[in-house]
Amino acid sequence: MAIRRVRIFTLFERFWHWSQMFLIVVLMITGFGLHGFHHLLTFEQAVTLHTLAAFSLLLLWAFSIFWLFTTRNWRHFIPTVKGMWQVLRFYSFGIFQGEHHPYRKAYWRKHNPLQALAYLMLKIVLFPLIWVSGLIYLFYFLWRDIPHATQILDSVALIHTGAAFTILVFVMIHIYMLTTGHSFKEHVMPMITGFDDVDLSPEEEAYLLKDEPGVIR
Template sequence: MTKRIVKVYPRFERAWHWVQALLIGVLLLTGLGLNGVHHLIPFGPAVMLHTIAALVLLVVWVFATFWLFTTGTWRQFIPKIEGMLETARYYAYGIFKGEEAPYKKVFWRKHNPLQAATYFGLKWFVFPAIWVSGIIYLTYNFWDSGSDATLILQVVRNIHLLAAYVILAFIIVHVYLLTTGHGFRAHVKPMVTGYDEIDLTPAQEAYLEANEPNRLKPVTPAE
């Protein structure tokens, strides 16, 4: 294995990440306000902002899903059992003892086993739950009929809130983990520039140098 500075996050992925982060921030802020957690935004404007941000995010996710499957990037989010326990132990214990992370980022797999499992759960369960419940909630006036409508709405509301709090918890843990290891700046920089230091096999390095040299930063004595 050779450590090289490689562009692992293409422009679309970085744009999608930051736009998604901004929109989810707006949704959480307005959603918490609508549920009485704070009163920073009046109810009417909060509903409007929440709805607009949700619809824009839905469009972004449609494009992102298309990109994930057409580029094969979706494979990055398939969890593997191998290394899961070691990674979980590191985050639960080893990270506080200054131990070295058991997983090294490689060219074909950017996420460690725990990250992949987390993203898999979010993308296949939490995000669909919040979208389906949100759309049902938004279209309440179209299906509001019968004595069971209020009960159904309450169930839908609770599912929507539960999914939202799961996403909020993920964001808190995600930001916290960015402060560990090499520090916040080192973790965030790759999602700004696209480049990160990863391990390459001789075959991968030769392939990139021959076919995608623009993804490799030249080796300098400092590196």
């Protein structure tokens, strides 16, 4: 087994990540403004930006879902318990003892088990929750005449706001996690250059060197 610099994030993934980050920041700021937590923007500006950002994000997700399934990259997010305990133990104790992170990225497992589970939950629970509730919210005037519409809107708003708070918590932990390990920069760079240290099997190394020389340094 050899640790090599391998391109684990393709150009599309990096584009996806950073544009998603930007859109989520916009949605957070405008969304909490609409909720009345701040008045940095007028309500009209906030609604316009929030809606535009939401539709852009939906489009981005449409592309990313297509990409995940056509490139088989969805397999990175299959949940596993293998190694989970070590990762949990590291963040709870080992990190304070100056231990190194127990997880080594593999070519077909670029996330540690905790990461994979967290991202999976984000993808299949939290994101659908916020965009389904958001679309129902946005198109309220199409269904306002059904019985109990106000109560339903009340619940939709509750779910939408609740999901927003949860995503904010995720973002906070996500950013904090970047500071663990070697350095903040080392965690961020792979999402910019695409390259990170990956534990390759001799076969993978040989394959990449021969057939995908641009992916390995």
